[in-house]
Amino acid sequence: MYPMTAAASIRPRRGSGLQALAAALLWAAPLNAQKADTVILRNGDRIVGELKALDRGAVSYSTDDMGTLAIQWDKIDRIISDRYFEVEVGSGERYYGALQRGIQVGQVVVAVASFSDTLDQAAIVRINPIGRSFLARVDGSIALSLSFQRANRxxxxxxxxxxxxxxxxxLTEVRSSVYFQAQEGAEGTSRNSVSLGESRFLPQRWLLVGTGSAEQNEELALDLRVLVSAGGGRFLRQSNRAYLLVGSGLAYANERYTGSSPTSNLEALVSAAAEYFRLDSPKSNLRGALTVYPSITDFGRVRSDLDVSLTHEVIKDFTIGLTLFDKFDSRPPAAGAAKHDYGVAFTTGWTF
Incomplete structure (x- = not known):
């Protein structure tokens, strides 16, 4: 349920579902031509421009004179727009309509046609314009790590x-990782992976997830692992500063280890992911994810993947960071294969 506040007027009204979305889609096209949105900051400054999105506690706001600004959500007193938006609150409920001034400070009215919903501004975690272009909804990052030691080449x-x-x-997400290490007098080592994930958001912070991935790791004698998984999860916490997600499901893996024949394996999976983001300048981001795969067809075998990353913005959109990974397999199919691989890397990166 939507978190209640002391003001009874913040209770969601009946028009916040499919009826509101249908009306918003009907009127979105003509209203999208009007780009005179207004943001009033807590210090009294008024900025006219175009609201691009609210995500992770920051509003992306385009202006003619100052370019695109990133404005902290808690620094905004009021936001007004005749265009139509999808507004999501921390409970996972979504509302559709124009953004209007609330009666009380700290309220946002989402209005469409003949009905409206009054929301607590602090509870809003995401705003997206209806009809937003494909490229405008894409974001990501690239990080590089380099190392050279003269003593051992x-x-x-x-x-x-x-x-x-x-x-x-x-939500569609693509991830890739490439690592290569060479040393004089020793064989090189590589570790590579790529994954594609698709998430379907459901009411009350629930979601369905499907992923496909391919992985290679010479340190573990793993020539190739192709994995397909499906499951569900729930955001236990979702705010403008952090989220905590837990999930479970099933995974099918086809593996080929050095010196061994390919094997197939059905696994259960249990996962947890958390992220904390500070968007006050300079921006910082701490993210961690742990997935455990208890095997069903090879009972007693357990695999786990742990990834942790910390990034800190040094200049606009350019970051330095630290990444840590840990991979464990209690019983690799290949005799003599290592059970454990881990590492730490310092990175420089760019976000977009």
Whole structure:
């Protein structure tokens, strides 16, 4: 349920569902031509421009004179627009309509046709214009890591990249990682992966998730693992500063280890992911994800993947960071294969 506040007028009204969305879609096209949105800051400043989105506690706001601004949501006193938006609150409920001034400070009215909903501004976690273009909904990052040691002629190179596209009900995410290490007098080592995930958002912070991935890791003697998984989860917490997500499901893996025949395996999966983001300048982001795969067809075998990353903005959109990974397999199919691989890397990156 939507979190109640002391003001009874903040209770969602009946028009916040499909009826509101249908009306918003009907009127969105002519109203999208009007781009005179107004933001009033807590210090009294008034900025006229175009509201691009609210996500992770920051409003992306386009102006003619100052370009695109990132304005902290808690620095905004009121926001007014005749255009139509999808507004999501921390409970997972969504509302559709124009943004109007609330009766009380800290309220936002989402209005369409003959009905409206009054929301607590602090509870709003995401705003997207209806009819927003495909490219405007894409964001991501690229991070590089380089290492060279003269004493033992060690050279290492790594690239990590991700991109996300979010619509009103779907999130598509692509991730890739490339790592290569070479040392004089020793064989090189590589570790590569790519994944594609699709999430379907449901009411009350629930979601369905499907992923496909391919992975190679010479340290673990893994020539190739192709994995397909499906499951569901729920955001236990969702705010303008952080989220906590837990999930479970099933995974099918086809694996080929060095010196062994390909094997197939059905696994359960249990996962947890959390992220904390500070968008006050300079921006910082801490993210972690853990997935455990207890095998069903090879009972007693357990795999786990842990990824942690910390980034800090040094100049606009350019970051430095630290990444950590840990991969464990209690019983690899290949005799003599390592059970454990882990590493830490310092990175420089760019977000878009």
């Amino acid at each position: 060690l050279r290492a190179f790594g690239v990590e990249a991700d991109a996300r596209h979010r619509s009103t009900k779907w």
